[in-house]
Amino acid sequence: MLNNICPVCGLEFDDEYPWGEDGKTSSFDICPCCGVTWGYEDCQPIARLNFRKQWIDNGMTWLNPDKKTKNYNPLLQVSRVIEFLEEKLIENKGI
Numbered sequence: 001m002l003n004n005i006c007p008v009c010g011l012e013f014d015d016e017y018p019w020g021e022d023g024k025t026s027s028f029d030i031c032p033c034c035g036v037t038w039g040y041e042d043c044q045p046i047a048r049l050n051f052r053k054q055w056i057d058n059g060m061t062w063l064n065p066d067k068k069t070k071n072y073n074p075l076l077q078v079s080r081v082i083e084f085l086e087e088k089l090i091e092n093k094g095i
């Protein structure tokens with residue numbers, strides 16, 4: 001399960017679950033990296049995609065620079081979203 005990553009920017013958390021541990025109950029917290037409000041601006045796939053595109057176009061900066069991870073690599077980070085999406089597809093199709 002990859003429910004400990006931001007589904008927009010791929011930021012990984014140690015013990016935070018943007019959409020709950022079950023991946024279905026959003027926390028309505030704000031991602032310190034991309035700034036999305038989970039459960040609000042990312043509740044539809046198209047909204048999630050648009051938010052991600054906007055974040056990328058704006059230089060993949062941190063909303064809260066104090067929380068910036070060591071060795072921040074935005075492309076590596078956002079690539080986790082692909083893994084997240086694949087896992088969701090597998091879950092939904094019961095593969």
Ligand SMILES: [Zn+2]
Pocket residue numbers: 006007008009010011031032033034035036
């Ligand atoms: Zn994020």
